[in-house]
Amino acid sequence: MxxxxxxxxxxxxxxxxxxxxxxxxxxxxxxxxxxxxxxxxxxxxxxxxxxxxxxxxNRRLIDAAKAQLERVTLTSRAFHHDRFADFCTQLAELCGMEMVLPMNTGAEAVETAVKTARKWGYRVKGVPPGQAKIVVAANNFHGRTTTIISFSTDAEARADFGPYTPGFEIVPYGDLTALQAACSANTVAVLLEPIQGEAGVLVPPAGYLAGVRELTRERNVLFIADEIQSGLGRTGRTFACEHEGVVPDMYVLGKALGGGVVPVSAVVSSSEVLGVHRPGEHGSTFGGNPLACAVALEVVTMLRTGxxxxxxxxxxxxxxxxxxxxxxxxxxxxxxxxxxxxxxxxxxxxxxxxxxxxxxxxxxxxxxxxxxxxxxxxxxxxxxxxxxxxxxxxxxxxxxxx
Missing domain, CATH: 3.90.1150.10 (Aspartate Aminotransferase, domain 1)
Structure with missing residues (x-):
């Protein structure tokens, strides 16, 4: 053998x-x-x-990781560490946003985005308690947690994992008319991949993302762009949304943010949106750890050159x-x-x-x-x-x- x-x-x-x-x-x-x-x-x-x-x-990323391994790798968020502020500041600047909420995996970041959108809906938009709705696209892939597969249309991802989490409405990808019809007074967010990777690298019709941006602004709904696969250089721009000149309300990032060295993910948004969180309401022992921040900082630095x-x-x-x-x-x-x-x-x-x-x-x-x-x-x-x-x-x- x-x-x-x-x-x-x-x-x-x-x-x-x-x-x-x-x-x-x-x-x-x-x-x-x-x-x-x-x-x-x-x-x-x-x-x-x-x-x-x-x-x-990648030598730059390996060197950044090695240097940090000799200093400190984990503190938990119970304490500050000296790489955290730089990571959050520089990632926010790269995204043209104000605040960062770091996690580890892409699915964790999507879960964080869902929770953030719901809390924003209740505290800022004024949606009645327990009534928040998020609109998603068919054939999506946002991860494999129980909540995330609840709004998947992939039978393999869903089978035998119910009961499913409510609060989501699924519309055809690329269909602005269906999206408009699905947005109600209780809709807090539209969550989309700018390009659907797992579905077969599906690119939406020209003007779709711009139309989503216009519609969500009109309806006071957050536009959440899941750029975990499409972002950070993959499509020829820092973010796939840039191909239509679109800036969402929230980026969900992961994968390349850790440079293939460590798991790093993040939700990046405005202070109005991420500012709804208070201590104890959401967190992660490893999210934003020193090693992750050191590697991700180098990723951000590399992306700045274009x-x-x-x-x-x-x-x-x-x-x-x-x-x-x-x-x-x-x-x-x-x-x-x-x-x-x-x-x-x-x-x-x-x-x-x-x-x-x-x-x-x-x-x-x-x-x-x-x-x-x-x-x-x-x-x-x-x-x-x-x-x-x-x-x-x-x-x-x-x-x-x-």
Whole structure:
């Protein structure tokens, strides 16, 4: 039995089967490349669902983490620490906002946004107690907590996990008319992904986000943008909302904020909105810890230069041009996305998304399938054009049956 087979067999025997990973066991990684326990190299075209925007083992982020590891890693929020204020201040400035509420995971940040919107609705908007409503979009993916899956339309995410949390209304993604009809006097927020990643990298119709912004302002409703996957450079802008010149009332951030080093998430908003919280009402032992703040501060510093956004924009244009050439030839039905992020719908005649992912793995490229027929492509923003082209060559070869 090989080292790969032993590791997979042990994992299958001793871990819950809540994932179905490709049969590769990664041992080391650098930049856009990973090496498995057998010494085989793989081009990472998933980047940890955008958590690794800056690549594996980014020296600036590793150095920031190492330096902080030698000082202090955790105090809890019972005390102040010397990295917290800088983190909150600089992240707020990057977002054009005033306040930050740090958490750890993306799902925690979404839960925080939901709680914040409800509290704002009761204390500021004047919604009757227990009547707050949040409007969300079909095919969303905001996490897997009990509350979050309560407003999912994914049967796999919901099945056998009820009873579900009330207070949410689901409308079709990209449909402003349906959104307008769903907003009532008790609506406190509209929660949306500017691009729906898990759904297959779905980009809404032009003008949709701007329309959401206008509608929510008119109705005194918070616009919450879940930029956990789409934000922090992935689409060629710091935030995907910027492509329509939109600034929401609240950003929900995660994944790349921790640089692929530690879990870091945050809700960023105005003092009017986040100011509704009082001591004891919400918190996290690890949220905003010194190690997390040190790494996230370096992420913010790196994003300020604009180089990663520009790289994602330029390489993204190249990626989408090359992928677009595959459409109509009988192998690819459609391509969607923005920046270094794409959803590729595989023609049924070529197999499922999982089939294509496995064949790409055999050729040294790692991607992830979703919803049966789609593969997602989201390499680290540090990938070279030569490596990106090599990865695309492998996709062409697989689609051609080579």
């Amino acid at each position: 090989s080292a790969t087979e032993r590791a997979i067999a042990s994992a299958e025997a001793h871990s819950a089967h809540n994932y179905h990973p490709l049969p590769v066991v990664v041992a080391t990684a650098d930049g856009a490349w990973m090496t498995d326990v057998e010494g085989r190299r793989f081009l990472d075209m998933l980047a940890g669902y955008s958590a690794l925007n800056f690549g594996h083992g 180089e990663f956004q520009q790289r994602a924009s330029e390489l993204g244009d190249h990626l989408h041009h090359e992928l677009g050439l595959l459409v109509g030839g009988g192998a690819v039905d459609a391509v969607r996305g923005r920046g270094l992020w794409a959803g590729v719908d595989i023609a049924p005649s070529r197999g499922t998304g999982r089939d294509i992912s496995e064949k790409l793995m055999d050729r040294g490229v790692l991607v992830k399938d979703t919803h049966g027929s789609t593969i997602r492509i989201a390499p680290p923003l540090v990938i070279s054009k030569e490596d990106l082209d090599w990865g695309l060559d492998q996709l062409r070869a697989v689609l051609a049956g080579e």
